[in-house]
């Protein structure tokens with residue numbers, strides 16, 4: 307940016323709500339837009355008035371008449387009031403931290419993260435402030451964005467900014483050790499947390515769905531999930547005896563090239579398999595071609611041609627990702643009919659958002675389905691239900707021939723089961739509304755956390771640790787990659803055998819990360835590490851900043867999808883079998899504990915991944931600036947942020963968590979956790995029988 311552009315950017319940030327009403331903005335057709343949300347029959351006429359009155363609260367009365375008409379139009383057209391007129395004119399992307407106008411460095415780092423989450427290269431529907439997952443919002447409207455940036459620009463380290471679902475409640479006096487920002491998203495009274503409630507209360511402008519990292523500004527593009535997907539694929543392969551090191555010559559079929567699902571394309575190639583991904587939306591395919599995640603020449607609209615290429619790639623053991631531009635149901639049915647051999651299968655349509663175009667029904671193009679949703683929601687939902695039943699039937703056929711299928715945390719089994727698809731174990735019935743299974747899952751397929759990530763990663767403390775280089779200098783990313791690799795090399799020397807495999811996978815990952823991952827948005831990286839790994843890597847970064855080896859501060863964070871960050875019975879805590887997987891104490895404690903142990907910002911969300919009402923999750927950001935305070939904070943916070951979950955998983959009797967906990971208690975005598983005695987189930991049964 308030129309000096310003049312920087313000045314103008316800084317002035318606009320500092321201004322917040324503009325002094326003069328900016329001109330209205332037409333919808334920009336060059337970016338992908340959120341589907342229209344249906345409010346007819348959801349908001350009464352009186353509630354529509356309330357939604358507009360709510361929106362007008364941000365503005366002086368002399369603008370109300372003009373804005374009321376415009377907001378009414380937005381509510382009618384889009385089902386939401388995004389306040390498009392107030393979208394800033396400056397380009398939206400993370401800038402080097404020095405370019406943000408701020409009195410607090412920590413606040414400047416948060417501004418950088420917010421802009422990254424709204425960058426059109428990163429966000430799925432940037433102009434509706436949706437980062438990923440169809441409805442994962444950073445803010446509800448553009449005036450909230452402007453106000454938050456304004457507060458961040460003026461705040462000091464003696465204040466904390468409070469955000470209620472995107473709405474900045476304001477700056478409150480605090481102290482330098484407190485978080486600079488505390489975020490909640492979608493926190494509802496439990497009885498009012500059904501999917502329909504989100505639509506209604508979000509339309510009223512009083513809550514939002516923050517997904518996981520979107521509403522906490524910690525999304526770092528699909529690269530953030532490439533690593534987790536790679537690990538899931540490799541371990542799924544190991545489970546099925548398909549190869550220890552890679553998946554060459556094996557076929558993996560799935561769907562979705564969206565915010566997270568797009569990562570499957572890179573992960574497939576990294577593992578060496580033949581990946582096949584169905585995607586209905588041409589925009590999503592184009593975005594992934596632009597990002598360098600897939601190649602245009604591998605996109606097929608014709609299934610016959612795709613199968614021919616697949617067989618050639620299988621034969622040549624080529625690492626490749628083939629894309630079918632069409633519906634996943636058509637693909638599965640054709641593969642079943644033609645007896646195409648598939649070893650691994652999954653699904654990553656946005657089933658968590660099934661009522662709102664997260665899943666495109668078969669026999670409709672993406673556009674036709676959007677129209678149907680607007681015109682006749684009942685018919686749309688019936689088409690989705692039929693499609694899910696066909697979807698499951700075709701998957702079942704391939705599994706009967708040996709395919710290993712898993713639910714990828716998108717609520718596929720739940721939604722398919724709810725509409726009567728054949729996804730249950732023999733003898734199991736579809737769950738009645740509100741019915742829960744405490745002990746074993748009723749589904750015939752596992753969730754990826756039950757079989758893979760839970761027992762092999764989370765129970766050992768391994769989870770998606772990430773960092774962002776705030777200098778905006780690519781050299782910093784290279785240096786941090788090198789530093790992290792060296793720390794992991796050293797850790798491997800002293801690690802017990804049970805976690806050496808995990809560390810090795812991550813050493814390989816970090817050594818190849820630069821070449822495997824095109825940078826999308828900020829200079830950021832992810833790897834899986836346990837609490838010791840996270841603390842040592844972070845300390846090494848902080849030391850490197852203090853020595854001047856890194857050009858700027860580093861933001862630490864993680865996906866909420868982690869050891870302790872999320873309570874979600876069908877996903878992160880799916881491998882908890884003591885009945886507590888329907889509780890949310892761990893995630894809530896985690897956010898509270900992070901907040902007073904040194905996090906720069908913390909967040910707590912309802913929804914995320916599997917859907918509104920189905921999960922409570924939280925995250926943090928922690929700014930490293932090379933100071934001794936940052937070193938103290940990183941130790942206190944990261945230790946808690948992992949070991950909270952290990953202690954809970956151990957109490958739930960998960961064997962790997964018990965061994966990890968006892969190792970940690972030996973190393974840190976000040977940690978003293980209540981540990982379980984194991985009672986013999988047969989003995990208890992006999993006693994009960996009398």
Ligand SMILES: NC(=O)c1ccc[n+]([C@@H]2O[C@H](COP(=O)([O-])OP(=O)(O)OC[C@H]3O[C@@H](n4cnc5c(N)ncnc54)[C@H](O)[C@@H]3O)[C@@H](O)[C@H]2O)c1
Nearest residue numbers: 439562564565566567585586587634656665666715716915
């Ligand atoms: N990648 C992960 O590790 C991970 C982990 C947990 C959960 N998830 C879940 O995976 C889902 C996808 O997340 P996302 O951010 O990519 O969402 P997204 O909405 O950005 O992408 C989903 C994609 O699926 C496509 N799609 C929908 N129906 C289809 C159909 N019938 N056939 C083919 N394509 C279809 C959509 O066009 C869209 O591009 C979410 O439910 C998310 O919560 C992903």
